[in-house]
Amino acid sequence: MIASAPRILVQPLAPVYRAAAEQWAARLGLPLDGEAEFALQLGDEGLQLVELGPQAPGPVRVDFVGGAVAHRRRFGGGSGQMIAKAVGVQPGVRPRVLDATAGLGRDAFVLASLGCELTLIERQPIIAALLEDGLARAASDAEVGPIVARMRLLSGDAIRLMQAWAGEAPQVIYLDPMFPHRDKSALVKKEMRLFRPLVGDDLDAPALLEAALALASHRVVVKRSRKAPAIAGAKPGYSLDGKSSRYDIYPLRKLQA
Incomplete structure (x- = not known):
């Protein structure tokens, strides 16, 4: 479908989310550190995907409540x-x-x-x-x-x-x-x-x-x-x-x- 997959890492936004980040990284086969174009982040508002870089838009998450x-x-x-x-x-x-x-x-x-x-x-x-x-x-x-x-x-x-x-x-x-x-x-x-x-x-x-x-x-x-x-x-x-x-x-x- 795509020529080359972008590099994505899993990133906890606070130490309390480190264990959950490790679980998601293992499930998805993604690294926790290194250079990347995108990050799958875990924080207070749940799981979110964000493009990294100075001109990138904000994160996207699924929110059915608000x-x-x-x-x-x-x-x-x-x-x-x-x-x-x-x-x-x-x-x-x-x-x-x-x-x-x-x-x-x-x-x-x-x-x-x-x-x-x-x-x-x-x-x-x-x-x-x-x-x-x-x-x-x-x-x-x-x-x-x-x-x-x-x-x-x-x-x-x-x-x-x-x-x-x-x-x-x-x-x-x-x-x-x-x-x-x-x-x-x-x-x-x-x-x-x-x-x-x-x-x-x-x-x-x-x-x-x-x-x-x-x-x-x-x-x-x-x-x-x-x-x-x-x-x-x-x-x-x-x-x-x-x-x-x-x-x-x-x-x-x-x-x-």
Whole structure:
């Protein structure tokens, strides 16, 4: 996916986090010292990824309790949000959803906050670590804990995991392959600057879509930049367009209460 992986170290921000940093370093196969372009830091606010250098943006972490995620949960429009419509949320219907490209888990959290049961897959180990940490911290919050209890995280390659799926199939599979997002917000630009060297573009998106269509029982939903072409392969049945992105829907069966 990428020509050469950037060098990343694990960095405790206080001596009390040294043992936890050693555990993460061992899990992820990362050094604790030396020269690096990025650092996975442990501190009072949890696990965070930061680019090192004088012109680098600030750190990125997963926070389901406060900030923009909390604002969206309280004032984001509930089941009227476009993503809710795309996956089929409606009165009496809360689909079981597999988010096969979980990233920082924001879209999955929106769906979980609306009552959907979510399985999340993230294949980039460092992003999966940020997500795991964010879920663990949110679990102890009285208001958010019941929401993240509906979110189960799997770390690994989504295509292989879907092809080897055991048990009941997800009703809806949600895909948001990495692409040049047109969202110009400072937050998204900072995250893209951090993650693109780690992730690159999802060149296997057609295979991801094929595996999703083979597994989902009711529909597959793909988030795309509004003007981007559909993923190569099967054609979507219809799309929902927003200001900067759209949702391509591949219906298989009707979702019913």
